[in-house]
Amino acid sequence: MGNQVISRTTIGGTVEPQQAIRGGLVLRSVGKVALTATPLFAYFFLWAPILLLVLFSFNDSRSVSSWGGFTLRWYENIFAGTMGGEARFATSLMLNALGNTLLVALVSTLIATVIGTMVALSLARAPLPGKKLIDSLLYLPVVIPEITQGVSLAIFFGLVFSFIESQTGVRATPGFGSIIIGHVVFNISYVAIVVAARLANMNPRLEEAARDLGANRFQTFLRITLPLILPGVISGALLALTLSMDDLVVTFFNAGVGTTTLPMFVHGLIKTSVTPEVNALSTLMLLFSTLIVGLSLILQNRNTDRPIAR
C-alpha cells in the first residue's frame, strides 16, 4: 500500500546526511505499521460489537459472556408473545409498533420525496431570488441537533393544540400527524440534497432540446428530466425511509398515546434490560438494514453503469 507513496525518496537521500536518511527510514516503518494497524483496528472496532450481538442472539444461555450452545429459542420467544416472563413484552405490542413505524415512514417519505424533489428542481433550473438563502435553509435541519428539533416542534404543537382548544373546544393531541410532520422536515433536506447532486450531473441542454422539439414543460419533465433523475429520487427516498424508520428523538417528543414506533419500543426495552430476546430482535433489525443497503448499492451501481449523457 505504501510503496507508491515512497518510491522516489531515495533520490533525495543521496544528498542528505546519513542521520536524516536513518530518521526517515524509522519514520517510514512506524508510519507503515500505523497505517496498516489503525484501519484494521477500526474495522475490528466497527464490526466486533455487531457480530458479537448476532452471535449471542443464538446463544443457548442467558449469559452475555459465555457460550452455551446454539439455539433459536429467543427468536421463537419474540414471535410467541412473551419474553423471559416479562409481560411487558408482547408480540402484539411489537407488531403494532412495527406497523406504526411503517405507516409513519411511508407517508413521510412520500411527502418529503415529492416536496424535496420539487425544491431541488427549482434550485437547479429556475432563476430564483434568494437562492443561497434557500440552500442554507435546506441544510439547516441536517446540522441542527435532533434534540432541538424534537423539543422545539413539541413546544410548537403544544401551543397550536391549546390554541385550537381555546378557539373551538376540540381537544387535539400529538399522534401520527405530529410525528409525520417532524419526519418530513428532516427528510425534505436529505431528499433535496441527494436529488440536487443528481441534477448537477445532468446536462440542461437535454431539456432545452426537448422543448425545441415541441414538448411542453410537463412533457419535458415527465419524459426527459424525471427518468434521468429517477435514480437520485429513489436513493433519496430510500435514505428518507431508513432515517424515518430509525428516528427515535424527533418521534419520542412528538408521539402520543398509541403511536409508539419500533425505535421507541426498542428504546424502552433496552433501557431496562439486556436479554437474549433483545439481541435476537436487534439481529432481525440488522438484517433488515443490510437488505436496504444492498438494494440502494445495487441501484447506485446501476447509476454508474449508465452515465448521464453530457
Next chain:
Amino acid sequence: MAARVTSPESSRTSGILLALPALLWLGLFFLLPLLIVLVFSFLTRSQGGQVALPFTFAQYERVFDTFWVVMQRSINVAFVTTIICLIAGYPLAYFIVRRRSSFGKQFALFLVILPFWTNFLVRTYAWRVLLGREGLINSSLMGAGIITEPLELLNTEFAVMLGLVYGFLPFMVLPIYASLSRFDFRFIEAAQDLGANDWTAFWRVMLPITLPGVVAGCMLVFIPAIGTFVTSDLLGGTQGLMIGNLIHAQYSRSGNLPLGAALSVVMMLVVMAALFIYARFGREK
C-alpha cells in the same frame, strides 16, 4: 410557436411555485418552532409547569452557572470524540482509497457504510451488552486474572465517548474518503522528488489539499455528538449526563421549559460557531 418560448417571468413563477411547499413546510415546522424556543428561553416557569412573563435573563444565568458543568462536559466529550474519530478515520479513509482493485475499494467502503446504516439504537445496545458488569469485557478481563472485581464501565463518561466514537466514525471516514479519492497521489511523489520526507509530504501537501474533507468530517461528528441524547441516555447514567439529557429532563412535567429552551439556544450557538469554522475552512477551493 410563442407558447414554447419560455419567458424568464414564467419560469421564475414556476420556480417559486416548485420551491414553495418546501419553504412553507420548513418555515412553519422548523424555523417557527426554533423561534418559539428562542422566545421561551427569556420567559419564566409558571405554576402549572408552563411559561409566563416577565422577560428575564435568569435562565441564561442558570445555564452559565449551575449547568455549565454539563455544558462543559458535552463540549469536552464532543471535542475528544471528534479528535479520536479523526485520528482513526483519516488512516481508514487512506486505506480504502489505496485499495488497488475496484472491488477491494468497494468492499472496504461497504464495511464502513453498513454499520452507518444500521439502527443507531441497536449499535448502542451492543455496547451495553459488552460493557456491563457481567459483560464480555469484564468477564474476559477477570478470566485472564487481570482484575478481580468487575470494572464500572457502563454509566460513565468513558462509555458515552466510546459509544459516540463508535456511532460517528463513519461520518468522519466518508467525507475524508471523498476528498482523498480526488487527491492526485503524484503530488506526493513530486514533494518527495523535491526532498520532502513522508511526514513533510503528508503535512505540507496531502493534509492541506484534503482539509475540506477533514473539516466536513469533524463537523459531522462534532455536531451530533454535542447534541447526543440516545447514547448518553443508554450508556451514560448520571456520570455521563449530557446537555441533551438535561434538555429532555426540562421537557417533562416537573421540568422547567424556559430553562430547557435556554439550554437549547446555547447549544445551537455552539453549533453555529462550529459551522462558522466550517464555512471558513471547509470549502473546496
